[in-house]
Amino acid sequence: xxxxxxxxxxxxxxxxxxxxxxxxxxxxxxxxGLCALTVYEEFNMRCTREYLELHVxxxxxxxxxxxxxxxxxxxxxQNLKERLQLALFPDHIYKLASVVFFDETESPYNYDYAxxxxxxxxxxxxxxxxxxxxxxxxxxxxxxxxxxKGSADQYFQVATAVDNLxxxxxxxxxxxxx
Amino acid sequence: xxxxxxxxPLKVEAFSKMPLIEYFLxxxxxxxxxxxxxxxxx
Numbered sequence: 001x002x003x004x005x006x007x008x009x010x011x012x013x014x015x016x017x018x019x020x021x022x023x024x025x026x027x028x029x030x031x032x033g034l035c036a037l038t039v040y041e042e043f044n045m046r047c048t049r050e051y052l053e054l055h056v057x058x059x060x061x062x063x064x065x066x067x068x069x070x071x072x073x074x075x076x077x078q079n080l081k082e083r084l085q086l087a088l089f090p091d092h093i094y095k096l097a098s099v100v101f102f103d104e105t106e107s108p109y110n111y112d113y114a115x116x117x118x119x120x121x122x123x124x125x126x127x128x129x130x131x132x133x134x135x136x137x138x139x140x141x142x143x144x145x146x147x148x149k150g151s152a153d154q155y156f157q158v159a160t161a162v163d164n165l166x167x168x169x170x171x172x173x174x175x176x177x178x
Numbered sequence: 179x180x181x182x183x184x185x186x187p188l189k190v191e192a193f194s195k196m197p198l199i200e201y202f203l204x205x206x207x208x209x210x211x212x213x214x215x216x217x218x219x220x
Binding site: 005027028030031033034110 | 201
């Protein structure tokens, strides 16, 4: 039962689920709101926590190698620098959307990480969701979600390719360790 | 949230349902109190 102070409205329907969001995105419950801030932090860093964990592990592997491969170290550092200059990655949009939009089975007060990982996978599998999210109230929360009209698809393709390249570099370092 | 709730599960649940802005106001108040206590001890 939702408290009277909150107003929830239907956002969209997808694959048999009805998704809702809070009418006022700036008046949301603490449980869900703190998760939104965590995602926002990832936005600011242009790295997911998973990426940073991989980066730190790879950095340690290189430091512990003999001789220390400075060129590889410089490359992964350059990758991190490059990320800071990019606008955003598709994963960030999916994550933020998963906090903002909840289905009829979820609690509006809290955020279930395991359930939402599956929700994101389903959205990705459906296709066309990124473009859709850019037309929702999500764009009001993050000013740099406003990409030039018609260029969103192209931008996301490039961002995904860059993300994959960076991840490949990190995984290559880590695979040599094992 | 657990720190502010004194690890009381009922309080944690209540906090998770209150508006985020109200939660931050409470947190700010609590931090101000703790800072005052620390200042008194030192």
